[in-house]
Amino acid sequence: MRSSIPKRMKKQVNKPEAQTADLFAITELAREFGISTRAIRFYESKGLIFPKRVGGTRVFRRRDRARLQLILRGKRLGFSLKDISEYLSLYEADNSQKAQTEMLLEKVNSRLDLLRSQKKDLETTIDELTEIKKLADEQLSQKSD
Amino acid sequence: MRSSIPKRMKKQVNKPEAQTADLFAITELAREFGISTRAIRFYESKGLIFPKRVGGTRVFRRRDRARLQLILRGKRLGFSLKDISEYLSLYEADNSQKAQTEMLLEKVNSRLDLLRSQKKDLETTIDELTEIKKLADEQLSQKSD
DNA sequence: CGGATGGTTGACGTTAACGTCAACCATGTT
DNA sequence: AACATGGTTGACGTTAACGTCAACCATCCG
Incomplete structure (x- = not known):
């Protein structure tokens, strides 16, 4: 915590987060829900979520985030990802x-x-x-x- | 279904089951609960149940059977065997x-x-x-x- | 320019909860 | 005596759900 250098008011130049509050990065969601990015990628690989891509990078919209929440709730209830997958299909x-x-x-x-x-x-x-x-x-x- | 030979009234000589209705064999319980004997042995190996032994053979009493039911209910609720183990300890x-x-x-x-x-x-x-x-x-x- | 940061795809490792043999023993039936 | 039945203990195989690591790319920042 060096405070000798003149701070330019919190820097805050280009934080990639909280841009729109409508789009989320994978690590944001991981932190928010207390899971790993690996888990999220795994869910995508199993077809449970399909975030957009910008270039190679995953971009999650609100509905992707909502699906993720449903997945985690299903897990808390003890369901397998396969079960959850079927369950999710009922929503759409x-x-x-x-x-x-x-x-x-x-x-x-x-x-x-x-x-x-x-x-x-x-x-x-x-x-x-x-x-x-x-x-x-x-x-x-x-x-x- | 050969019915030419004189049947000696259902044979019924020495069925090992339904002896006391207080003691159960491993396959009895497996059938009753729709699980495998392997699963039951596995639960024992994890310390979740401890049936008596007669010689080498496992003999289940009513309380062993009851514990097994608790285990299966725990599984239906999505708990791990470790969780269930801790849960069972609360009963004793x-x-x-x-x-x-x-x-x-x-x-x-x-x-x-x-x-x-x-x-x-x-x-x-x-x-x-x-x-x-x-x-x-x-x-x-x-x-x- | 040279990190630091954050993202990507393999690919292999790991844990839980059994399934699936194989090899063996005890007992009752034919 | 021979076998069918039901039990036993290893030991290895399998699936789900990730963890972990390597190798790589893009961007920002001093």
Whole structure:
């Protein structure tokens, strides 16, 4: 932190970030979401996201960023990238043809079934842990003060 | 299906299964839960279960079976075996000493936080899919009959 | 001009969670 | 006695989801 040289007011010449707030670099997103750039590239290689390219460089728009968020949420829920890929496709469905819409509806329904049963599992797990917590709490308040 | 030979009433001589309904063989459990025996042995090798041994053969009691169920539920929720291992330890806690109970309580609480945030994620996912479903439903009922 | 910075594509390494043999043993049935 | 059945322990193979590293390119900056 040398402060002898006359500072030209924070320098701030050409920071590549925060240009438009509509476009993002790969490292920006990586930092924002706490993942590696490698992971992001990997998701692209698996067809989960398709950012624009400027020259060779990836440029992420808001929708690319949004998809990335969906991916990470899916991961937190324990889904595989393959699962997540199918899940993402439900968001960009083609409603122009009846058959397509019916297909979509079926997929959405079966996915909802899965999620609801997962929710059941989650709730009973929470209940059980809450019970354990209760017992521990009692144990502490009862015996020694 | 040769039925010419006199059948001795279903044979039923010495089926090793369903002896006590309190003890189970590895293949029984594997079939019951739709997993492989290899998986079960793997869980044991990782210290998640410890069935008794009769000679070399594994014998599962009801509590071993119960633990196995907990493991599988954990897997459905997307947890790693390591996570599940820690989770299982919460069930067999030692409440004899205050310090131990306090430790347990902290672990239970942080685990509960995690589960609750996962539940949030799950609910918003369900909501979003429900919305998609609604749109698809409307699309179908509206246009073509 | 010479770094420093940030991006790129391979390509190989790694960890988790098993699958898949092979080789073996014990027991009951034919 | 011979075999079918069900169990055991290695040991190696496999897939997913990245980590890590090398070699390279473009740009900015003092």
